[in-house]
Amino acid sequence: MEKRLPFLLIVLLLAVPLYAGDGYWQQFVHYKMEVKLDPSTHTLTGTSSVFYRNNSPNTLDKIYMYLYPNGFRNNETILAKEAAKFFVKSLPRDEAAGWIDINQFRWLSENAGATPVSAFKVDDSILEAALPKPLKPGEEIRFELAFTMKVREFQSRAGYRSTQYDFAQWYPKMCVYDEEGWYNVPLHYLGEFYGEFGTFDMTIDVPFEYIVGATGVVTDGDPGWSSVEVDTSLNDSDWQKKYSEMKKALAEQAKSTPRRRVSFHAEDVHDFAWITSPDFLYEKGSYDGIPIHVLYRDHAKQKWSKVTTERGRRALEWLSTKFGRYPYPQLSITHGLLGGGMEYPMLVMNASESEGLILHEVGHIYFFGIFGNNEQKEAWLDEGFTSFQTRWYMETRYGKMGYDVATATKKANWLQRHRPEMTSNESNRGFAQFYMNSGFNEPITRYAYKYADGLGYGVNAYTKGSIFFEMLRYVIGEETFEKICKEYFNRWALKHVNEDRFRQVCEDVSGTDLGWFFKQWLHDTTTVDYSLGKISKQMSANGHWQIIVEVNRNDRGVMPVDVELTLSNGEKQVSRWDGMAEKGEVVFTTRHEPRRIVLDPRDQIMDKNRIGHGTMRVEFIPDYPRMDYEPPDAYVVKLRPSGWYNDVDGARFGLRARGTYRDTRNLRLGAWFGPRSSELDGYFQFNNRLGFLGARTTYTLSASKVEGRFMGEALLSLNWSRSLTSQVQSNMQIGVNYAKLDESDYGFRKFDIDDETISLKEWSDGTVSSAFINYSVTPRGMSWRSAINWSARYAGEFLGGDSTFTKVDGSVRLWWPSPKLGLYLRGYAGSFIGDEKQITLQDAFSAFGATSREHFQSSYLRSVGSFPAAAHYHLPGGGNLRGYFDQPAPLRKIFAANVELRRNQQLPLLGKLLRPVLGNSTISAFFDAGRATDLTETTNNLADAGVGITFQKQVPDRWYSFFLGTNYTIRLDFPIWVSDPIVKSDSKLEDEVKFRYVLSFQNSF
């Protein structure tokens, strides 16, 4: 359903000044509801009597209501279909569904009583009812509904789990009618809500043991808080004793009073949420006479007790001081079922007692609650503003790191203490920079459900949204910004806000036109890039210095830029250029000699490239695992030792370095020494975006001298995926490669054939110069996934190449994953075209697995002797016929099919002992078949079958993950049957059925 925007209204809008009280209007609604919960059937039945006053200048002929629970009725709803586009199944199973049925709907009139049951329409999560007669401006109407709600299993933001019920977006709720017409948009997968301000009188009826928290104040009945109130003066064991007595008393009382009936009253709110569970504990705090009610599940007492009321108090104090006094008579912080936190007027549902989370969600009672914006249309006004104020609070309280460093350090282990950290502001901006320069940037102002993916919605609403407010504060100054916060509250508290209304406040208070700023940062996807230009300094006759600093604007985006000058006596001066022109100048006159000039010293303007700001440094750090460290002013080089073994060099020792600045100018370097051969090898790779083709195109240049081989490669990578997190990724690579075997000692591999270890040549002498193209795409459905790869390589007599051949190959993988029984299929075909004498050993196909060129990518498979031949190491690829590890004949043509069934299965006895080390296990049964043509044009049909086991482990975040990595896979396959076993040394055939094994650190395909 689309929103109507009558032409007259547009004219009206243009004429209306954007002041509340001066042409502004909002509708009024008063709900009186009685609801009764039956946990045995997860059903809520209720009646709602609604009073609605049309304060608009328009006559209405219909009304609309949101029936949000219907978004979870089945997997055919608008929400479910949108979720399916992201391959998310909205309802994991049919029993999880929930909905709301309207059993009766009637208009009430004061003189005639109730009219008969009226007609209404329900479409997905929107109810539409034609009014019995047009509702003129200033007129009122009453109507009554009876409804039954099947509560869903907890999903999205509401539902039940075990004995707890979170009621959010649950009742028939008036759609907003504002200056743009009805906002009758159904429930979408991405985005939040919009509500009409009004009054709620709610009577809730639950089983007696259930404790209730809700929007509003208790006007009748007992929510049960006092019967589970924590005595914070008691120690743990005394409290446990007291608590079990309290529970006993509660159960006793429930025998005579089976139900709890409690009424809540709330005014000036646009939503009503409630939560109930028999396992809640209660604690009470307050801020300046306003009670703070905390309800959490009893097992969470250690974490929630005392700190939650205190953090709630601090949040109210902060928000009341910075914006305006909290206008409601209570705050409830409750222990919700959802993963993060969710806001409702006067009540938040949080997964944890985290201070940042409390600030965020309680902040939302302002930014969505008190300032009632349309969260679907302008999510930045609620998520951006509250994320901003949370960071502002955390930085004010804990300093520039933006979090409680002392407490975090106390809890951290060795690795976590050593890993360098960025400030929360740097992380936030780093993430925004990554997204904004990824080639997938979308503007902040977009309907939530129109973003390409959840990441686009999240990063725009929260990350870029919060930085918008920080930059606004920078542009107009801190003092003016604080005045804006207060004036915004004065004008717009308890009203509907939008971008224009907020901007008007900013412009009125600051006296500045901010049109360019709002347009650039909210509506465009512009990026900003300034750099220092020429700097000249001169000492005049009176001994004063004159310093002229040139600043260049290198991108379309504009921002005022600070230039900071540090003098020889340590003194600092800052001067600002408006940044509008392509080139600008800042002039300083000083008594002391200038020492250092820095552009945008506090990283305020979202400059995408701070190289050329006078701040850049190179930082060398150990390459710790799970490190997300990309500070704005450092080219970070991560170092780690590396080593392996081969028969020619013996043990190899060396160092790897990875350098990056904001995922650009990626540099990889390596150097290794072989004591036995006295060879020093090295490796270099540089990767960067190819600017003029857009951010999704990168180029990579690499050169290496590693283990007897010289290699050089130039590569162009293109990404055509629909969004950054799209599950259907599509990539192409085009490149030129030069490879020369210089010392043939290295070009061998060891094979375990007939229980003997034999070295066979696996790399041809001479030079192969080739051009190649690879294409991969990963289509998928809800239950199946796939990966299609295709590549072609042409080797010719260019760049000194000795061989001429054309090679084409491709694979299709298709699988239906399932922990119980997953089916995995793979088809592969490859062939050389042209003279077979020219085929090089490193490029020839293998029936067993990957080519030698592919083996070369891995240090532990690279050269002769690097991995024990007896391990029968299987690097997946080629024909992937696992039983043929002992038949390494190079092939010119191969067709193969692989079938595998996998089941997650913990091994009974051994598994228990091995699990802490090896992780989870998957057992499999496989069958491989292929048709292989070797370089002598002999063709064989081959097949094998067997069983396997794969262990996979996530390595915890401890010191040893520095050596083990963050996860590992160990696969053992037993191809006990092969169709064509080898001929043994005594010319007999080996048995078809025999104990065989292969080892790998990867899945088979």
Ligand SMILES: [Zn+2]
């Ligand atoms: Zn939020």
